[in-house]
Amino acid sequence: MLKEIRPALVLVVLLAALTGLAYPLAMTGLAQVLFPDKAKGSLVSRNGMVIGSALIGQAFTSERYFHGRPSATTAADPADATKTVAAPYNASNSMGSNLGPTNPALAERVKADLAALQAENPGVPVPIDLVTTSGSGLDPDISVEAALFQVPRIAKARGLSPDMVRQVVERTAEDRTFGVIGEPRVNVLELNLALDRIGGQS
Incomplete structure (x- = not known):
């Protein structure tokens, strides 16, 4: 059974390392070189x-x-976490109005x-x-x-x-x-x- 599962596990780990680590690091590095100002925000x-x-x-x-x-961006209400309050230009919650x-x-x-x-x-x-x-x-x-x-x-x-x-x-x-x-x-x-x-x- 392990013999059948091993190729799938190896592939999952390899793809995770490639797409979740190597690719983002390469793109970040490339952006820092080509567009340093934009890459820093x-x-x-x-x-x-x-x-x-x-x-x-x-x-x-x-x-x-x-x-x-x-x-129309919002943030969590400090008094009640189940509600939201208006927080204009809240960069952590990009959204338009759904009205x-x-x-x-x-x-x-x-x-x-x-x-x-x-x-x-x-x-x-x-x-x-x-x-x-x-x-x-x-x-x-x-x-x-x-x-x-x-x-x-x-x-x-x-x-x-x-x-x-x-x-x-x-x-x-x-x-x-x-x-x-x-x-x-x-x-x-x-x-x-x-x-x-x-x-x-x-």
Whole structure:
């Protein structure tokens, strides 16, 4: 019996070592050599301190900064582990909202966000990505239109001219990947760092 089982056991151990150890180590090593920045998480530093990643969004709430897309990620409720609580941009729990378009909770949240944005910039259409979550809940980018929509608020909060803030958006904007994939976009963290470099009143 052992004679019949031995080849299967050897094959299982060999494949586990190959696909579970050798292959991941080889790919990790190759990535470190070919794409060192991306392999380390595309971390962004300021004054020698890591302040975020170019790949994961953050919750900017100050009027002085550009805001990203809403995030539907959650975390365990500290008071009751069987429940969850909202935890925007929780990188350990990438997820979108599973609420359908007819769900009252989703409709109320979108309606409240829309009203707040319309009050912030009256008479200007609100870009869809400022009221909808992405599939991952971690999207670090917004559309160029969503960034330009926020220019008046930021210019007022920082005491800068709208033209100056608009130029920061235009300088930071990225084109479609390879010129054809996706839409032009702006990385919110990079945009806010560029904004800090030009300053403005606190």
